Amino acid sequence: MGRITMNGTITVDDTDGQIEVQDNMLGAYQLSLSAQFLSRFKVSSSYASVKIIEGSYRGTDLGETECIPRSSTPDWCKTFFLDFVPGDGTVVEISIYDFNNGSTAYKIGGSRIRIEEVAKRKGIEVPLSGSLSNVRLMCRLDKCMMGTEKGDLIFHIRGLDMNNKEPGPFGLGRSDPFYEISKKHPDSSDSDIEDWNAVYRSEHITNHLNPMWKDARLGLPELCFGDLDWPLKITVYDYDKNGKHDEMGSVVTSVKEMQQRISIRGNSDRAQAFMLTKELRGRQSNTGFLCILKASIGPPGDRKTIRAGRKQQDGGGKLSAWIAFGLLIFMVLLPLIIGLVIAREEEMTVDTTPETTFDSYYDDYKRDLNVTLRDGIKSGYLSGHHALDPQTKALDWLTTQDSGSNVTTNSTSELLQRYAMAVFYYATDGDNWNRNTTFLSDASVCDWGSNYGDGVTCNGAGQVTSFRLFNRGLTGSLPSEIGLLFSLRGIFLSMNNITGIPSRIGSLRNLEDLYLSRNDLLGGIPESISKLRNLESLHIQDNPRLTGDLDPLCSNVKPFFYGAADCKKPDLICSCCKACS
Known part of the structure; x- marks a missing residue:
């Protein structure tokens, strides 16, 4: 087992001397993270991201952890599975962010780890960068022991008769309980001290001794190594905003036992309940x-069981009231959504327009709203030559086919994000992609993907940060609506048949990785691409019909920028590209 502890540097301590490494074990190791901030370092809500920057899977964004608010010792439940092959030279970059006030993400700092050295050597030190020298970061690389069970566990848990940890001066106070699920570490059986790894943490319920937590879903490989008998510990804590949570009680169980202990006499079945x-x-x-109200196994990404659980929890009358309220909110938002139809796919030519900012891009939709509504009413919205364009298809799906339980309860930003991804799906002929996906499902956009590990990735706030669809048969041009994904950091669409890049690509000021190699891009590269000042990797090679000048981009990018393009051709210029074909 590898452990990494840091106090200015990272030190890896392998208690066995060497981790066993097997060739070609996809997802054979998982990386878990925690941190300890110094008292003088104030953090609002911290999360970590992990990215492979060297090796066969260079540029692969492994994803981000959940946000943990107001904690100086965040212990993230999210783990990252690595496709590790000895001799591959895989290097992982870990970055920690502070999601300030739920609106902007500030990068605190980061570090780079060579996975093979972590796996084979007893100790290793890695220098830190940024403000992370003020932080102790703990990482652990564990060998996975995958069982045969696949899919997700969809579960719903309620607490009963919890001991009160906060009676207050007059006995009127109540605890704020939340629970944490941990799995037993594989090496714990060989030692006297049990080691548990947290894999899920619920929300806290304020002032309640009989809390009904939200239903949740977790992949079986992450939850229990795919073994339904694997030991799990459920621990309930009294939430403290300073991170010093007080344990209220715990129970050791397994997925199989949770399924056997499902409540059969309503949601207060003490006879079937676990005793804390x-x-x-x-x-x-x-x-x-x-009380285990639900513990069923479904395919990855399945949300139907979860919605059924919510209906049972809320009751028919209460659910109807929420639907009515949601429909009212939706009617208020509908004009805004209709206004989005004006974003038509643009010609893939060199962009000579002034710089487009996020605010001006968003204001374009609002400014033309009244005109769009008036013209739509006069011409018949879903008729004529616009009836089959991606924007109209996306709006039609959003208003007539998407689940009301999602659309009516989402915020405006979530609704715009959902619309943008639906336009992307239709613009690239999603109905004919190879391999099945959960795109356009009732699930959150963050869960759209497939069983092959590709799809949409979000940050802890539920904002899309990347989408990955390698060799999936995408066709057509990328739509301008991807500019609505303001937090987008990575586009990974190599080995498809995409023909164009939108001129608004420069609006994605957070974009770090753009992978469009081995497509069918044609015409000029949009001039606005030079505005991508945070771009770290650009892969547009093997597009013989693509032309343009990337030198304006070269003057804006960071020194460690890596570019790959067909720059040996006279009609494509890129002086900063390190790989020219």
Whole structure:
């Protein structure tokens, strides 16, 4: 087992001396992260991102952890699976961000780790960069012991008769409980001290001793190594905003036992419930009950069971009231959505327009809203030559086919994000992609993808940060609506048949990786691409019909920028590209 601890540097301590490495074991290792911020370093909500920057899978964004608010010792539940092959030279970059006030993400700092050295050597030190020298980061690389079970566990848990940890001066206070699920570490059986890795953490319920937490979904490989009998520990804590949560009780169980203990007498079935215990004054005491309201296994990305669980929890009358309220909100948002139809796919020529900012791009939709509504009413919105364009298809899906339980409850930004990804789907002929995906499903956009590890990635706030669809048969031009994905950091669409880049590509000021190699791009590269000042990797090689000048981009990018293009051709110029074909 590899452990990394840091205090200015990263040190890897392998208690066994060497981790066993097997060739071609896809997802054979998983990386878990936690951190400890110094008292003088104030953090609002921290999360970490992991990206492969060297090796066969260079440029692969492994994803991001959840956001943990107001904690100086965040212990992230999200783990990252690595496709590790010895001798491949895989290097992973870990970055920590502060999601300030839920609106902007500030990068605190980062570090780079060579996975093979972590796996084979007893110790290694890696220098830090940025403000991360003020932070201790703990990483762990564990060998996965994958079982045969696939899919997701969809579960719903309720607490009963919880011991009150916050009675207050007059006995009127109540605890704020949340629960955490941990899996037993594979090496724990060989030692006297049990080691548990957190894999899921619920929301906290304020002032409640009988909390009904939200239903949740977790992949079986991540939850229990695909083994339904693998030991799990469910621990309930009393939430503290400073991160010093007080344990209320715990129980050791497994996925199989959770399925056997599902409540059969309503949501207060104490006979089937687990008893929480905690050591008090030298003996184990009962501190409450945990009712398993749902514990079913479904395919990855399935959301139907979750919606059924919510309906059972809320009750028919209450659910109807929420639907009515949601429909009212949706009617208010509908004009804004219709206004988005004006974003028609643009010609793939050199962009000579002034710089487009996020604010001006968003204001374009609002400014033309009244005109769009008036023209739409006069001409008949879903008729004529626009009836089959991607924007109209996306709007029609959003208003008539998408699940009301999602559309009516999403915020405006979530709705725009959902619309933009739907336009992307139709613009690239999503109905004819090879391999099935959950695109345009009722699930959150963050869960759109497939069983092959590609699809959409989001940050802890639910904002799209990347989408990855290698060799999936995408055709057509990328739509301008991807400019609505303001937090987008990576576009990974190599080995498809994409023909054009929108001129608004320069609006994606957070974009770091653009992978469009081995497509069928034609025409000029949009001039606005020079505005991508945060771009770190550009791969547009093997597009023989693509022309243009990338030198304006070269003058704006960072020194460690890596570019690959067909720059040996006289009609494509790129002085900063390190790989010219």
